[in-house]
Amino acid sequence: MKIAIASNGNTLESTLDLSFGRCAYFIIYDSESKAMEFIPNPNRDLEEGAGPASVNIIASRNTNKIISSEFGVKIKPLLDSLKIQMIVLKEPTKTIQQIINMLNH
Amino acid sequence: MSPRIKVLRKVLSPPIIKGFKPYGLQAGQQHPEVVNLLYEEYEALRLSDYDKLNHHQASIMMGVSRPTFTRIYGSALQKVAKAMVEGRQISIEGGKVYFDSDWYQCSNCHCYFNNPQKDIVVENCPLCGHDQINQFDFANESEDDHPTNCEDFCVCPGCGFEKKHRFGDPCNQQTCPECNHLMIRKKSTDPKKQKN
Numbered sequence: 001m002k003i004a005i006a007s008n009g010n011t012l013e014s015t016l017d018l019s020f021g022r023c024a025y026f027i028i029y030d031s032e033s034k035a036m037e038f039i040p041n042p043n044r045d046l047e048e049g050a051g052p053a054s055v056n057i058i059a060s061r062n063t064n065k066i067i068s069s070e071f072g073v074k075i076k077p078l079l080d081s082l083k084i085q086m087i088v089l090k091e092p093t094k095t096i097q098q099i100i101n102m103l104n105h
Numbered sequence: 106m107s108p109r110i111k112v113l114r115k116v117l118s119p120p121i122i123k124g125f126k127p128y129g130l131q132a133g134q135q136h137p138e139v140v141n142l143l144y145e146e147y148e149a150l151r152l153s154d155y156d157k158l159n160h161h162q163a164s165i166m167m168g169v170s171r172p173t174f175t176r177i178y179g180s181a182l183q184k185v186a187k188a189m190v191e192g193r194q195i196s197i198e199g200g201k202v203y204f205d206s207d208w209y210q211c212s213n214c215h216c217y218f219n220n221p222q223k224d225i226v227v228e229n230c231p232l233c234g235h236d237q238i239n240q241f242d243f244a245n246e247s248e249d250d251h252p253t254n255c256e257d258f259c260v261c262p263g264c265g266f267e268k269k270h271r272f273g274d275p276c277n278q279q280t281c282p283e284c285n286h287l288m289i290r291k292k293s294t295d296p297k298k299q300k301n
Contacts, residue, residue, distance in 0.1 A: 065218075066229055077203030079115060079219060082163055088217040102214060105234035 003029045003098060004058045006068040010038045012097040016089060020068040021075070023052035027062050028102060036100075037061075051075040059084065066098060112147040113134040114177070115168040115201045124196035126189070132192055140188040143200030146181035153178055208241035217241060267291065 006023035007014045017023030021045050027036040039057065043050040051072040058066060065085040069092055079086055089099070145167070152163035166170050166175035170189060208219050209227055213235035220227045236285045243282075257270040261281035268288075270276060276288045 020138050067232065080204045080219075085219040085231060086219050087230065090215065090217075099232075102233045 001031045001063060001065070002063045003031060003059070003065045003067065003103060004063045005029060005096060006066070007096050009039075010040070012100075013095050016067070016069050016092055016099070018092060019070050019072070020066065021054045021056075021072055022046075023068070026054070026058065026094060028058075028063060030105065031103060045100055050075070052078060055079060055082070055084075111170055112173070114148070114202045115166065115205050116144050117146065117150045117151075117166075117205055117206065120147050120151075120197050123195060123198070126194050127188075127192045129192075133194060134192075136191045136193050139194045139196045140184050141199060142181065142184050142195050142197045144197065144202045145200040146184065147174060147197050148180045148202070149291045150185070188189045210236055210241045212237040212239060213222070219288040236249050259288040260291040261286050261288050 004021045006017045006043075008013075008024045009063040010025045013024070014025070023041055024044065026039040026041060028039065030036075034090050036092075041054060041057075043053040046053065051074045055078050059082055063084060065087055067087045067089055068086040068095050069089055071086055071088065075088070124139075149163065150262050152158050152166055153160065156163075158166070160174050160178065161171050163178075164171040166179075167174060169177070174182055185195070187193065197274060208217055213231035214230060214233040216230065216232050218227075218231055220233060228237065230238055258267045259270045259276040259279060260267045261284065263281060263284045263286035266281050266283045270290065276290045279288045281284065
């Protein structure tokens with residue numbers, strides 16, 4: 001299963017980004033092979049429509065879940081129709097390493 | 106000028122079939138074109154005639170105003186009637202809708218998550234795997250989010266019991282917990298509000 005995490009950096013010590021559409025990096029984590037892919041977000045500086053554009057990137061990687069601290073109003077119906085699960089984690093201090101450890105429970 | 110943009114309608118889940126076909130010798134011969142029933146019209150029929158809600162309750166479920174719901178429902182009936190009388194096929198597709206999903210909260214890691222696959226029951230938190238999860242109630246959360254929504258108080262005319270007015274809950278439909286009188290709104294001290 002592939003899980004996307006919205007991160008504000010490209011290391012394991014980076015933390016969750018405060019927004020999904022305009023986060024710095026997407027991390028695609030494969031829970032079976034434990035592989036990780038860091039994708040820089042090209043939509044960071046978009047004035048409008050960053051969320052839907054980011055959903056496109058995530059969906060093209062066949063992701064099942066997205067972890068972020070915030071989701072915009074435009075992408076909720078999109079993710080619902082794509083059947084991607086949203087996980088809202090309101091702890092901006094958590095590092096990517098901690099989140100991956102939680103996922104491996 | 107372009108028409109006003111439609112509000113997204115909330116649909117609980119898509120219909121289990123894609124449409125209906127007439128049968129019999131004359132089926133589809135006179136009018137081969139298909140009647141396109143929109144998702145929102147299907148949902149209006151389901152809420153109003155299958156779940157037997159009234160239009161006001163159903164409009165809240167779909168996140169539109171009551172008059173809009175009645176228009177959607179009217180157009181649904183019109184299309185179904187047209188398909189039946191003229192022997193046309195009905196295809197259910199399209200419409201400005203989104204599909205609603207349930208939200209849960211994990212009591213271990215305090216994350217919120219939704220369940221996009223309705224046929225699977227959620228038992229564990231997808232993040233930490235903990236099994237103590239609660240169905241998330243939007244009504245409680247919205248009160249925390251907007252604590253200053255309404256500064257008024259509900260007051261009991263019998264015993265003078267007061268409680269903070271909750272936005273969207275009419276005072277005169279609530280009873281006093283002390284003496285079971287119906288509550289009324291306390292006169293506002295704000296001179297601007299008294300004018301209205």
